[in-house]
Amino acid sequence: PSAIFLKDYKVPPFLIDKTELTFDLDEATTIVTSRLHMRRNPTFGKSTAPLVLDGGEDVRLIGVAMDDYSLPPEEYRISEGKLIITATADKFVLTCETLLEPQNNTRLEGLYRSSSMFCTQCEAEGFRHITYYLDRPDVMSVFTTTIIADESRYPVLLSNGNEVERRKTDDGKTLVVWHDPFPKPAYLFALVAGDLAVKNDVFTTQSKREVKLQIFTETHNIDKVDYAMEALKRSMRWDEEAYGREYDLDIFMIVAVDDFNMGAMENKGLNIFNSSCLLASPETTTDDSYLRVEAIVAHEYFHNWSGNRVTCRDWFQLSLKEGFTVFRDQTFSADMHSETVKRVEDVSFLKTAQFAEDAGPMAHPVRPASFIEISNFYTLTVYEKGAEIVRMIHTLLGKEKFRAGSDLYFNRHDGQAVTCDDFVAAMQDASGVDLTQFKRWYSQAGTPIVTVTDTFDAETGTYRLTMKQDTPATPGQPTKLPLHIPIRVGLLDELGSALSATVDNVNSEDHVLHLISNEQVFEFTGLKARPVPSLLRGFSAPVKLRYDYTPANLLLLMSADSDGFNRWSAAQQLAVNELNTLIKQAIDGETLSVNSQLAHGFKALLSDVSLDPAMVALVLALPSQAYLSELANPIYPAAIKQARQYLKAQLANTLAEDFERVYREHSILGEYQATAEDIAHRSLKNTALSYWVETKDETAHRIVLEQFQSANNMTDQFSALSIAVNSQHEKAAELLAAFYEQWKDEPLVVNKWLMLTASQEHDAALTTVKGLMEHPAFDLKNPNKVRSVLGGFGQSMSGFHKEDGSGYRFLADQIILLNKRNPQIASRLCTPLTRWKKLQPELSVKMKTELERILSEELSKDVYEVVSKSLA
Numbered sequence: 001p002s003a004i005f006l007k008d009y010k011v012p013p014f015l016i017d018k019t020e021l022t023f024d025l026d027e028a029t030t031i032v033t034s035r036l037h038m039r040r041n042p043t044f045g046k047s048t049a050p051l052v053l054d055g056g057e058d059v060r061l062i063g064v065a066m067d068d069y070s071l072p073p074e075e076y077r078i079s080e081g082k083l084i085i086t087a088t089a090d091k092f093v094l095t096c097e098t099l100l101e102p103q104n105n106t107r108l109e110g111l112y113r114s115s116s117m118f119c120t121q122c123e124a125e126g127f128r129h130i131t132y133y134l135d136r137p138d139v140m141s142v143f144t145t146t147i148i149a150d151e152s153r154y155p156v157l158l159s160n161g162n163e164v165e166r167r168k169t170d171d172g173k174t175l176v177v178w179h180d181p182f183p184k185p186a187y188l189f190a191l192v193a194g195d196l197a198v199k200n201d202v203f204t205t206q207s208k209r210e211v212k213l214q215i216f217t218e219t220h221n222i223d224k225v226d227y228a229m230e231a232l233k234r235s236m237r238w239d240e241e242a243y244g245r246e247y248d249l250d251i252f253m254i255v256a257v258d259d260f261n262m263g264a265m266e267n268k269g270l271n272i273f274n275s276s277c278l279l280a281s282p283e284t285t286t287d288d289s290y291l292r293v294e295a296i297v298a299h300e301y302f303h304n305w306s307g308n309r310v311t312c313r314d315w316f317q318l319s320l321k322e323g324f325t326v327f328r329d330q331t332f333s334a335d336m337h338s339e340t341v342k343r344v345e346d347v348s349f350l351k352t353a354q355f356a357e358d359a360g361p362m363a364h365p366v367r368p369a370s371f372i373e374i375s376n377f378y379t380l381t382v383y384e385k386g387a388e389i390v391r392m393i394h395t396l397l398g399k400e401k402f403r404a405g406s407d408l409y410f411n412r413h414d415g416q417a418v419t420c421d422d423f424v425a426a427m428q429d430a431s432g433v434d435l436t437q438f439k440r441w442y443s444q445a446g447t448p449i450v451t452v453t454d455t456f457d458a459e460t461g462t463y464r465l466t467m468k469q470d471t472p473a474t475p476g477q478p479t480k481l482p483l484h485i486p487i488r489v490g491l492l493d494e495l496g497s498a499l500s501a502t503v504d505n506v507n508s509e510d511h512v513l514h515l516i517s518n519e520q521v522f523e524f525t526g527l528k529a530r531p532v533p534s535l536l537r538g539f540s541a542p543v544k545l546r547y548d549y550t551p552a553n554l555l556l557l558m559s560a561d562s563d564g565f566n567r568w569s570a571a572q573q574l575a576v577n578e579l580n581t582l583i584k585q586a587i588d589g590e591t592l593s594v595n596s597q598l599a600h601g602f603k604a605l606l607s608d609v610s611l612d613p614a615m616v617a618l619v620l621a622l623p624s625q626a627y628l629s630e631l632a633n634p635i636y637p638a639a640i641k642q643a644r645q646y647l648k649a650q651l652a653n654t655l656a657e658d659f660e661r662v663y664r665e666h667s668i669l670g671e672y673q674a675t676a677e678d679i680a681h682r683s684l685k686n687t688a689l690s691y692w693v694e695t696k697d698e699t700a701h702r703i704v705l706e707q708f709q710s711a712n713n714m715t716d717q718f719s720a721l722s723i724a725v726n727s728q729h730e731k732a733a734e735l736l737a738a739f740y741e742q743w744k745d746e747p748l749v750v751n752k753w754l755m756l757t758a759s760q761e762h763d764a765a766l767t768t769v770k771g772l773m774e775h776p777a778f779d780l781k782n783p784n785k786v787r788s789v790l791g792g793f794g795q796s797m798s799g800f801h802k803e804d805g806s807g808y809r810f811l812a813d814q815i816i817l818l819n820k821r822n823p824q825i826a827s828r829l830c831t832p833l834t835r836w837k838k839l840q841p842e843l844s845v846k847m848k849t850e851l852e853r854i855l856s857e858e859l860s861k862d863v864y865e866v867v868s869k870s871l872a
């Protein structure tokens with residue numbers, strides 16, 4: 001397989017003004033007829049180039065006609081899945097008839113069956129698996145879709161836009177016509193057909209238009225969509241208020257499907273969701289999942305403007321819509337709940353997973369310069385780091401100018417397919433802020449390291465921060481240029497009070513410093529004594545910060561910084577320092593011991609009733625095994641696991657009474673509510689229990705069982721189960737069995753059970769996971785189940801990193817199995833294997849061997865790209 005490059009971009013030689021599609025749906029074969037109103041693109045220049053349409057091996061061409069002249073075989077050919085027609089007029093209507101077998105579509109791209117319904121997934125290049133087309137986002141067309149099906153099995157027939165006709169055909173089938181007036185690329189096309197239940201609602205827009213809202217699910221799930229419907233209405237209102245964006249069609253529909261490669265899809269007017277990201281009920285859904293449903297409903301809705309009305313010129317620009325929309329959904333969730341809690345969660349995820357990607361073989365810029373398979377670039381870098389770039393623009397411009405920039409962007413480019421440069425240009429034009437150097441964030445891969453040192457001149461009261469930036473080499477980018485990095489800084493005195501200081505004639509307690517060179521000195525004047533710096537407040541840039549904080553400094557920041565994010569960050573740093581000491585002892589085979597300063601910080605935290613319990617819970621959460629692995633080089637998985645378990649037990653024993661008290665104080669009685677306040681109490685209560693149980697106190701062990709049995713909501717029941725499993729509670733196996741028995745008819749709950757069972761830390765973890773693959777609850781065709789079992793297994797230090805390499809071999813076998821069936825899922829499963837270079841030597845060679853074994857197979861583009869780049 002070969003790569004395609006951003007530098008080779010050319011405008012399309014043809015345009016498609018109108019697309020008329022007819023789907024004759026049937027279980028055995030579906031016939032698709034397309035009528036494409038095409039013309040040569042005037043901006044392409046004079047050309048007689050042939051017409052080349054994208055297609056797929058799974059699309060059977062029945063016939064092709066131009067202006068109703070049926071083309072004989074010598075006037076067209078199919079080569080490597082593409083339909084090539086040599087002679088065309090300047091303007092014509094091309095008709096293609098194709099035959100599909102959706103029931104055999106295991107890739108879940110194009111038209112496929114999920115449970116008893118038909119549905120589509122066209123982003124990024126799925127439409128070509130439906131019919132021959134110019135399947136690229138800069139070809140925008142007005143779609144009219146006719147669906148013909150048997151009404152008894154498929155009473156609900158949906159597509160984009162508004163329903164304009166519904167009638168019976170002569171042979172008794174139902175025919176429905178949908179028309180979407182907004183020109184769109186084919187990746188936003190959608191179709192759904194099935195016997196579905198619906199929940200109806202209405203939203204009145206700012207300009208007093210009534211929009212019909214509908215959520216469709218299989219009948220047995222319709223009682224689980226109320227939360228998503230409310231979240232949708234909150235999102236619609238928020239986008240009007242925060243961005244001045246109103247919904248544009250008369251109807252907005254969401255459909256839940258069980259088999260879906262990703263979380264959800266923003267098809268115009270007809271979002272399709274993985275049911276795990278839409279359905280919610282107190283008994284079956286945890287708080288985390290409630291928040292996820294709200295965030296994803298919002299994300300897909302926000303795409304209506306950031307992605308649909310203004311779309312991407314080409315797939316290299318993916319972050320134009322994804323980075324911006326993630327930033328929008330993050331801000332929305334922060335507004336709905338707690339800004340600091342949301343920021344901590346997002347940053348923690350970024351630093352664990354995106355930083356690891358940026359340091360690995362698949363590292364790429366937010367706007368990649370090349371790819372083999374675009375599906376591999378729906379990454380944390382494009383999404384999460386892309387959102388950080390937009391957030392930095394927000395920091396550099398300030399709230400008002402940022403809003404002026406987004407208004408200009410939407411108004412200037414409405415109905416267009418544009419680039420990341422266009423986005424930055426709108427921000428710059430509206431604000432007058434020069435973003436020329438800043439734009440390097442889009443093209444330069446890797447996580448910058450910012451090293452800070454300081455001096456204090458007592459005579460002049462001047463505090464100097466020297467900052468150096470350095471971005472490590474990444475594949476294909478050996479040298480890096482300095483970036484424009486906004487660093488938000490405050491200063492504290494020795495008691496933790498905020499200090500005002502002057503920088504560049506501005507006196508404030510909080511400054512945004514602009515690090516633009518490799519090395520720069522910033523002067524703070526007007527100080528009486530040496531301050532403690534609070535650096536990178538709010539995580540103002542996605543960088544690794546290095547500053548030599550003493551434990552006392554960190555304890556001070558942890559208890560007193562006015563920036564809530566940095567209070568958490570200080571606690572994390574303190575924990576990382578102590579864990580690194582323990583990890584080293586474990587690697588060297590020494591007895592573990594640490595004089596934990598963190599315990600003092602935790603003690604103060606646990607008695608401070610003024611704090612948000614959700615924040616306390618976050619501060620108490622020790623850095624994850626995954627984050628510690630990201631920081632380590634080389635990674636010793638067993639040592640990381642041992643050190644973390646040791647520190648948790650130490651803290652638990654030191655603070656046992658505090659954890660018990662906090663557990664009891666935050667146990668809320670009454671009906672379940674997914675409000676920020678209740679979620680916060682549950683979060684702290686369950687975190688406290690997870691420590692308390694480590695003391696091996698009998699009461700704590702009993703309480704785990706009681707909570708499991710008597711919980712009136714999934715958060716508490718599943719927390720009790722996870723605590724039992726993670727603390728090796730003597731009843732853990734019994735509880736796991738009881739949980740499955742209780743919930744075996746709720747697939748989304750079963751998926752959580754599969755994940756927890758697969759990620760257990762014990763010697764038999766690999767055997768357990770092999771057993772799960774044979775379990776009746778497992779289904780290789782369902783991506784959620786595969787993600788639960790194999791994704792969960794990839795997190796288990798004991799199972800996946802087994803000394804003899806059998807964990808790696810097992811995962812490689814599954815990747816090979818899935819490679820043909822569902823290349824997107826197979827490719828994503830490769831991620832844990834891509835870290836082989838960072839592993840301790842004995843494990844590293846074993847992991848590499850498995851990658852080589854995968855590469856020796858006949859591979860999809862998806863898997864080939866990840867594996868070959870990992871071995872390069």
Ligand code: HT7
Nearest residue numbers: 123124261262264265266375378
């Ligand atoms: N824009 C959507 C991306 C997506 C996708 C991409 C590749 C393969 C399958 C997919 N399903 C959805 C989701 C989003 O970011 O909003």
Ligand code: ZN
Nearest residue numbers: 299303322325
């Ligand atoms: Zn998105």
